[in-house]
Amino acid sequence: METNTIVSSGLDLQASFIDALQGLGLSSSTARLIWLPLPMLTVLVAAVVGVLVNVWLERKISAAVQQRIGPEYAGPLGVLQPMADGLKLVFKEDIIPARADGLLFTLGPVLVLVPVILSWLVVPFGQNLLISNVGIGIFLWISLSSIQPIGLLMSGYASNNKYSLLGGLRAAAQSISYEIPLALAVLAIVMMSNSLSTVDIVAQQNTAGILSWNIWRQPVGFVIFWICALAECERLPFDLPEAEEELVAGYQTEYSGMKFALFYLGSYINLVLSALLVSVLYLGGWGFPVPVEWLAGLLGQSVDAPLVQVITGSLGIVMTVLKAYLLVFFAILLRWTVPRVRIDQLLDLGWKFLLPIALVNLLVTAALKLAFPVAFGG
Amino acid sequence: MTIASTTQQICFLVLAATTVLGALGVVLLPNIVYSAFLLGGVFLSVAGLYLLLNASFVAAAQVLVYVGAVNVLILFAIMLVNKREDLSAIPGLLLRRVLSGTVCAGLFALLLRVAFTTRWALPGPLPVGEDATIRIGEHLFSDYLLPFELASVLLLMAMIGAIVLARRDVFASDVITGEPVDQGLIEKARSPMLLERGDTSPNPSSPLVETSR
Secondary structure, three states, rough: HHHHHHHHOOOOHHHHHHHHHHOOHHHHOHHHHHHHHHHHHHHHHHHHHHHHHHHHHHHHHHHHHHHOOOOOOOOOOOOOOHHHHHHHHHHOOOOOOOOOOOHHHHHHHHHHHHHHHHHHHHHOOOOOHHHHHOOOOOHHHHHHHOOOHHHHHHHHHHHHHHHHHHHHHHHHHHHHHHHHHHHHHHHHHHHHHOOOOHHHHHHHHHOHHHHOHHHHHHHHHHHHHHHHHHHHOOOOOHHHHHHHHHHHOOHHOOOHHHHHHHHHHHHHHHHHHHHHHHHHHOOOOOOOOOOOOHHHHHOOOOOOOOHHHHHHHHHHHHHHHHHHHHHHHHHHHHOOOOOOHHHHHHHHHHHHHHHHHHHHHHHHHHHHHHHOOOOOOO | HHHHHHHHHHHHHHHHHHHHHHHHHHHHOOOOOHHHHHHHHHHHHHHHHHOOOHHHHHHHHHHHHHHHHHHHHHHHHHHHHHOOOOOOOOHHHHHHHHHHHHHHHHHHHHHHHHHHOOOOOOOOOOOHHHHHHHHHHEEEEOOOOOHHHHHHHHHHHHHHHHHHHHHHOOOOOOOOOOOOHHHHHOOOOOOOOHHHHOOOOOOOOOOOHHOOO
């Protein structure tokens, strides 16, 4: 709101696109209609490509951790391996177990995937480079991610398999318990930025480059958020719902083909999304470690010049993706380093450790905001 | 009619139809699991209706609270006890159904009458858009403070009740020695004291009890 007027508006693709189409003689509403699906498609493609990159990284890094070579023959350095994986899943037979509940069995994976993709609505790659700057921004993500457990419970129940049911119940329990500290950590950030909108949260962090990133003001919140995000994504050390040694594959046990691929996609998209949101909330989003305005001033360029705007816009996208993938790298490294926790340890960590710490963090943030309104966004 | 208003009308019709049909399904379907999942669908479409009314914060809160918490807990409860067995026949089922149907129809007629006789203010108040979040916060901490705090007290009571129900049976005094029991020890699942609570035969000179204390 206020910050939008302070920071220069930057690249606005929508306005330029609609202007260009109106120049061709189309009416304003038609131009808007043609524009509407474009960012959605772009983000969808970006999300899927992100998953492919992610799968390749996972294979390569796990190989490196275990001193193997990893995928090598499919394309240079095995970059086509994820494509091969995906194609294999497409051509696999789609099996619905005989005593399973066909309708719920099919609906479950869809309900797991759709909220994750919808959440990309609020991920900003630049001042105007997001699908929609909704005012409730980050809260939308929290509420959408709470739909996921229903899909997990649904597929666990519909499989008619005790391992699946146990996996579904575990997944739902885990996701409910870690959502609360997660929301509390986000709340502390929101309190400092006076806005739920992701664009405002990032814009507010980009006044002094790396020094004004939220991670310096919210180190505890950062750790809580990262732990909870890993738990929400069911990454190791928190991958109890699909713990192979105990539950075969949890709620995914009976799934094959594209239905399994939906779970697979969902979990990886969720991982990328969580990493993106960590970078948005704590690591300055699209911001360069040195303020771009300052750099442009040093080079004697105006920030509003078209070429500078294109460069800053691209730099913003690169920075967001770079930060996110650094976090993804860290998550993969964690996965191949630490052992899995037990279910009671998981719930203890969530309820008895993270929740009180998150509450204290919120209280301290509120107190600091009252005491030092300059530094904590009073 | 613009594209926006047409889309809105289509959305409203779809959402209203899902809400009504889903709610009927919740009540009428014999399989309780289907009812629970449909309830989630009903909550979601109600959230969609809020969204159409420009109340995005309320819509997100509806999804978070009703779908993410209430409905998941209902599903949890069903899945932990569901044994997939047919319920035994209840005597006079038909009469009961007719009676409850009549009550529901009467209630529906009453609501319809209210809906048609009330003078609705059309068009309604102007939507405040994104400022709604701030407005809600201001109201919650000024004129709606008492209901807000009362709701938190209610939740606290529910929480204490749940803890009381979920606690294991705790003997206030030790069965064997009659001394008051250290609660902290009993709370720990793997403490040896709890393991021995099974043998209730009063045997004061049991060496096991001595070692465990």
